[in-house]
Amino acid sequence: MDENSKPTRDQVTDWFQKHRNACRCTGYQPLVDAVMDAARVVRGEMTLKDLEYKLPPDGKIWGGKYPRPSSVPKVTGTWDFGADLGLKLPPDTLQLALVQAKVSHANILAIDTAEAEKMPGVYKVVTHKDVKGKNRITGLITFPTNKGDGWDRPILCDTKVFQFGDAIAIVCADTVEHAKAAVDKVKVQLEELPAYMSAPAAMASDAIEIHPGTPNIYYECIIEKGADTKPIMVKADFVVEGDYYVGRQPHLPMEPDVGFRLLRRGGAPDHSFQEHRHPSSSCDDLPGVGDRTGKTPSGAKSNRWHLRLQVQPDHRGPAGSGLYGHGQPVFLNFDYFQQITYTGKRSPFFINLKFGADKDGKILAMESDWSCDHGPYSEFGDLVTLRGAQFIGAGYGIPNIRGLGRTVLHQSCLGIGFSCLRVAAERIRFGSPDRRIG
Numbered sequence: 001m002d003e004n005s006k007p008t009r010d011q012v013t014d015w016f017q018k019h020r021n022a023c024r025c026t027g028y029q030p031l032v033d034a035v036m037d038a039a040r041v042v043r044g045e046m047t048l049k050d051l052e053y054k055l056p057p058d059g060k061i062w063g064g065k066y067p068r069p070s071s072v073p074k075v076t077g078t079w080d081f082g083a084d085l086g087l088k089l090p091p092d093t094l095q096l097a098l099v100q101a102k103v104s105h106a107n108i109l110a111i112d113t114a115e116a117e118k119m120p121g122v123y124k125v126v127t128h129k130d131v132k133g134k135n136r137i138t139g140l141i142t143f144p145t146n147k148g149d150g151w152d153r154p155i156l157c158d159t160k161v162f163q164f165g166d167a168i169a170i171v172c173a174d175t176v177e178h179a180k181a182a183v184d185k186v187k188v189q190l191e192e193l194p195a196y197m198s199a200p201a202a203m204a205s206d207a208i209e210i211h212p213g214t215p216n217i218y219y220e221c222i223i224e225k226g227a228d229t230k231p232i233m234v235k236a237d238f239v240v241e242g243d244y245y246v247g248r249q250p251h252l253p254m255e256p257d258v259g260f261r262l263l264r265r266g267g268a269p270d271h272s273f274q275e276h277r278h279p280s281s282s283c284d285d286l287p288g289v290g291d292r293t294g295k296t297p298s299g300a301k302s303n304r305w306h307l308r309l310q311v312q313p314d315h316r317g318p319a320g321s322g323l324y325g326h327g328q329p330v331f332l333n334f335d336y337f338q339q340i341t342y343t344g345k346r347s348p349f350f351i352n353l354k355f356g357a358d359k360d361g362k363i364l365a366m367e368s369d370w371s372c373d374h375g376p377y378s379e380f381g382d383l384v385t386l387r388g389a390q391f392i393g394a395g396y397g398i399p400n401i402r403g404l405g406r407t408v409l410h411q412s413c414l415g416i417g418f419s420c421l422r423v424a425a426e427r428i429r430f431g432s433p434d435r436r437i438g
Helices: 009-018 029-042 071-076 082-086 176-183 229-235 275-280 336-342 381-391
Strands: 094-100 106-112 122-126 167-173 187-192 217-225 238-246 258-262 265-268 293-295 330-333 349-357 363-375 400-409
Touching: 009 029, 082 258, 082 330, 094 176, 094 336, 106 167, 122 176, 167 176, 217 381, 229 349, 229 363, 229 400, 363 381, 381 400
Parallel strands: 094 330, 265 293, 363 400
Antiparallel strands: 094 167, 106 187, 122 167, 217 400, 238 349, 258 265, 258 330, 349 363
């Protein structure tokens, strides 16, 4: 508006693009609306009073245009996101760097931190031996038919590596540069195991159990609606069958994934931190210290991507684990390689579908079989698999359905990533009363 007080919408959008104002959520419409209104004020066609937020007549905020408390700092660029808060932590804050697995499946024979702890600026190298309480994060198992107990993800790997990028140790140092320099000095002796990089590979008859005692197919979901589909398929005028693959989707956020911990308080840019309090419940607290976890402001990123447990500031995640034994604040900031390899993804599905239709093209029956390619940990895996029962064929009013889905453990990058985590088992009902999901 300094150069053009009467811009077109296309000119405003072009300015945003040229000046690197990136937004992945809004489609830019409300952003452009705001600039167009501001231009009207500059031209004298509107007053600031015209732009004031107004509450509904009943005074209720919900459904009204009450200003968000974050609106001004967001527009002025003074809103502190997770990485910004990392710059404002106390001077004695220790910077963390992860020692991560470079193989997908292996037994851990030994971890030697002696050389790394002699590196400049290094305060301590934290391993699983330093984790207080249970060195496991619960996957929040939802359904009782799940064949695992949910306690399958180590905070820091102790006996095995389950996927590329797994955290084995944490270097705590005075600067990020010193922490990262010491990472390569941690010596990890491994015995590599077969790596199953997809659900079909892990389902093979000769595949070993990734988590001993838990079958690689650890959850099955059955859907039944209407009559048996087999005789209907035989009589149908048209039958179509095919195999399909829905690929893994990293959400590629713009904001870094961070976690930090101070005494009595931690923070992370997390959309589901209330759920993530549960995984911390089994860990012994530090003596005399009350614990609070807070959600830091989170920016332009997918809600689904933020449903992950790996960088939590509480006792369960690496940011919390890095605090043990010294009581100093800690800060962990993932680079983009770590975000891609270590954080949540939308899980791939391997699907076989069969439809029977009459001569007018009306679908009479559907048979579905799907395998959820969920990664090596059970985190929300049963709920993700349930999505196949909910959404395959949804919207077509198919009267007769038979389907079977399964969640599969394997070594490919972690597969959590659906937003609807609060669905309770007893509430899952669709269509007519004879449609059951179990």
